[in-house]
Amino acid sequence: MKILQIGKFYPIRGGVEKVMYDLMLGLSAQQVHCDMLCASTEDYPASTIQLNPFAKLMVMPTKVKLAATMLAPDMIGKLRSIAKDYDIIHIHHPDPMATLALFLSGYKGKVMLHWHSDILKQKMLLKAYKPLQNWLLKRADLIVGTTPVYVAQSPFLKNFQHKIDYIPIGIPAMTYDQASAKKIQESYNHRKIIFSLGRLVEYKGFRYLIDAARHLDDSYVVLIGGKGPLKEELEQQIAEYQLQDKVKLLGFIADEDIPSYYGASTLFCLSSIIKTEAFGIVQLEAMSCGKPIVSTDIPESGVSWVNKKDESGLIVPIEDGLAIANAIKIITENKEYFNKLVVAGKNRFQSNFTLANMVDKSLQLYKQILSN
Known part of the structure; x- marks a missing residue:
C-alpha cells in the first residue's frame, strides 16, 4: 500500500498540516509507505526530505499567497509525474491548490477526501473554487471528517452522506515538567x-x-x-x-x-x-x-x-x-x-484521540477503499 497525502504547507503552521505530518510519521512507523506533497510556507525553500525509508516530504515553492491559499504551480507537474506510483491519494480540504493539482494530474486511482472544515470566510474564493470543490466531492471514493458532527451537518456534504466516515484527530500525549x-x-x-x-x-x-x-x-x-x-x-x-x-x-x-x-x-x-x-x-x-x-x-x-x-x-x-x-x-x-x-x-x-488511534482508523479506511 502506497499513500500520498496532498494539501496545505510546510513548515507546519496549523492543525491541518499537523494532522498530515503526524499521520505520515505514524503510518511510516508501521512500515506503510506514506509521502506528503505540499506547498512551502512563506520563504521556505523547495525541498525533498526523506524522513525515513517509508516517508518522503515533497515541498513545492509557493509563488504567491492569495486568500490564505498558497499557490504553488509546481505541485501540478510534480503530481502528474508521481501520481501513478500511489494506490490512494489522501487529499486534505480546504486547499484549492491541492485540488487543482489533483484535477490536472490525470490520476485514475482511489481518492480519500479529508474534510477538515468548510470554507467560511473567503466568500470570493469559494465562489471561484466551488466548481472544483464539487468535482472533488464527486471524485472522492470516501469523504472523512474529524468528527461525525461536522460531516453530518456541513451543507456542502448533504448529498454525499452515503460515502462519509470520520477519523478523530490524534496527538501524542502531552507531558510537562x-x-x-x-x-x-x-x-x-x-x-x-x-x-x-x-x-x-x-x-x-x-x-x-x-x-x-x-x-x-x-x-x-x-x-x-x-x-x-x-x-x-x-x-x-x-x-x-x-x-x-x-x-x-x-x-x-x-x-x-x-x-x-x-x-x-x-x-x-x-x-x-x-x-x-x-x-x-x-x-x-x-x-x-x-x-x-x-x-x-x-x-x-x-x-x-x-x-x-x-x-x-x-x-x-x-x-x-x-x-x-x-x-x-x-x-x-x-x-x-x-x-x-x-x-x-x-x-x-x-x-x-491518540496518534495510534488516528493511524489505525486511517489504515482501516484505506483497506476499505482498496477492497471496493
Whole structure:
C-alpha cells in the first residue's frame, strides 16, 4: 500500500498540516509507505526530505499567497509525474491548490477526501473554487471528517452522506515538567489558572473569556496565550473592565513552553464562537494533561463532540461570558466533580484521540477503499 497525502504547507503552521505530518510519521512507523506533497510556507525553500525509508516530504515553492491559499504551480507537474506510483491519494480540504493539482494530474486511482472544515470566510474564493470543490466531492471514493458532527451537518456534504466516515484527530500525549509548571503557579501566587491558547482573532471569542473574568473572584487568573490582530482591542477591554490583575495576554508561547502552562493550569477554556473552530486540538492537549475543559456549543462544529459534557468538561452557549464563569466555578469549586473530570478526561483521550488511534482508523479506511 502506497499513500500520498496532498494539501496545505510546510513548515507546519496549523492543525491541518499537523494532522498530515503526524499521520505520515505514524503510518511510516508501521512500515506503510506514506509521502506528503505540499506547498512551502512563506520563504521556505523547495525541498525533498526523506524522513525515513517509508516517508518522503515533497515541498513545492509557493509563488504567491492569495486568500490564505498558497499557490504553488509546481505541485501540478510534480503530481502528474508521481501520481501513478500511489494506490490512494489522501487529499486534505480546504486547499484549492491541492485540488487543482489533483484535477490536472490525470490520476485514475482511489481518492480519500479529508474534510477538515468548510470554507467560511473567503466568500470570493469559494465562489471561484466551488466548481472544483464539487468535482472533488464527486471524485472522492470516501469523504472523512474529524468528527461525525461536522460531516453530518456541513451543507456542502448533504448529498454525499452515503460515502462519509470520520477519523478523530490524534496527538501524542502531552507531558510537562513539574518544576516548570510549579514556577508558573508561583508567579501567579498559586491562584487558580484558567488557561486558553490560540490566535487573537474574532472567531476565538476571547472577549467573552475576558468578560467571564468579571464574574470570577480574585482567586482566579485568566492566561491567554497567542498573538494576533485583536491584541490591542483585547487589551482595551481588559483596561476598561479594570482586569489587569486578573487577565494576562501572554503573547507568543514557544512550543517547548506550552506544556508547562497546561501543567500549571487548573482548567482549560475554549471560548470560540463560530465553526471555523471545527475540532479544537487544544482540547486534546488539555485532556492528555488531565485538565478539565470549558468549551462552547458552536453550531455545526465538532468542538462539543470532542469535549464531552460531564466526562471531560462542561459546554456552555457561545458569546456568554457569565455562562463561562459559572461553568468554571462549577468545576473548580467541587473537588469530587473536578477529580472525576480529570480521570474521565484522560480516559477519553486514551480511548479516542491518540496518534495510534488516528493511524489505525486511517489504515482501516484505506483497506476499505482498496477492497471496493
